[in-house]
Amino acid sequence: MKNSMEIKFKAIAENEAFARNVVASFILPLNPSLSELEDIKTAVNEAITNVIVHAYPDKTGYVNMKIVTNDNKINITVSDNGIGIQDIERALTPFYTSKPNEERSGMGFTVMESFMDKLEVKNNKEGLTVSMSKEIEKNVVGL
Amino acid sequence: MQIKSRMVNKTLYILLSGELDEYTAQTVRKNLDLLLDTQKGYVQIVMDLSELTFMDSTGVGVLIGRYKKMKECNKPIFITNPSRNAERIFKMSGLYEIMPKIV
Numbered sequence: 151m152k153n154s155m156e157i158k159f160k161a162i163a164e165n166e167a168f169a170r171n172v173v174a175s176f177i178l179p180l181n182p183s184l185s186e187l188e189d190i191k192t193a194v195n196e197a198i199t200n201v202i203v204h205a206y207p208d209k210t211g212y213v214n215m216k217i218v219t220n221d222n223k224i225n226i227t228v229s230d231n232g233i234g235i236q237d238i239e240r241a242l243t244p245f246y247t248s249k250p251n252e253e254r255s256g257m258g259f260t261v262m263e264s265f266m267d268k269l270e271v272k273n274n275k276e277g278l279t280v281s282m283s284k285e286i287e288k289n290v291v292g293l
Numbered sequence: 294m295q296i297k298s299r300m301v302n303k304t305l306y307i308l309l310s311g312e313l314d315e316y317t318a319q320t321v322r323k324n325l326d327l328l329l330d331t332q333k334g335y336v337q338i339v340m341d342l343s344e345l346t347f348m349d350s351t352g353v354g355v356l357i358g359r360y361k362k363m364k365e366c367n368k369p370i371f372i373t374n375p376s377r378n379a380e381r382i383f384k385m386s387g388l389y390e391i392m393p394k395i396v
Contacts, residue, residue, distance in 0.1 A: 163314070163315040163316035164316055166314045166315055166316050167312060167314065167316065167347075170347075185377060185378075188376075188377070188378050189378070191347070192347075192348075192349050192378050192382075195314060195347075195349045196349050196350060199314070199315045199349065199350075199351060202315055203315065244385075244386075245386075252354075253322070253354040253355065253357065253358040254351075254354045255350045255351075255353035255354045255357065255386055257350035257353060257382065257385060257386050258349075258350050260350075260385060261349060261350050261382055261385070264381065264385060265378075265381075
């Protein structure tokens with residue numbers, strides 16, 4: 151069955167827990183394993199952290215989060231209207247951070263790539279869109 | 294996010310309890326530094342993550358920051374009881390090379 155939801159929230163760190171728990175609640179009917187649920191929560195949180203830390207250097211903007219589920223496939227899009235990323239390839243390199251003085255690991259995109267099946271990052275006319283997808287393993291018992 | 298500590302035989306055990314993300318990281322950094330600065334008589338630190346219910350790569354940044362701080366006074370930090378996801382992030386980032394895992 152196909153299902154979808156979309157929310158928009160302020161790009162402030164206080165909203166991270168809310169956002170990752172929204173994702174977890176929305177995908178629960180797909181019956182993910184605990185590890186799959188944790189993988190998705192972590193990957194989404196990385197994408198949201200990126201928006202909060204990098205997208206709006208001079209103002210407070212918003213994060214748009216869209217989740218589409220189709221059978222056991224989950225697609226999550228996190229987008230913003232911020233400054234985007236000048237060099238996406240470089241940003242995707244493990245350990246690269248544009249803020250080396252802030253105790254940042256530069257592992258955000260690497261974690262997203264590892265915890266999800268597919269990751270796509272692209273600049274929009276305004277801001278950045280991160281799309282990631284994962285297939286939940288079907289329940290072998292068939293309950 | 295709570296931080297508890299106890300001293301056993303000159304080892305400072307620090308228990309991180311709760312969720313470590315961008316929101317809590319700032320307070321965790323501040324409180325850990327306060328603890329590391331005010332506790333006396335320890336020669337090494339063990340970070341117990343058994344009660345850490347969420348962590349993303351922000352946690353790696355926080356830990357590396359404390360490692361750098363403690364390196365100046367030659368006090369090693371060890372990690373114990375990471376969750377499955379924390380373990381994957383630590384292995385990916387090579388954190389165990391500077392903060393070894395102990396069981």
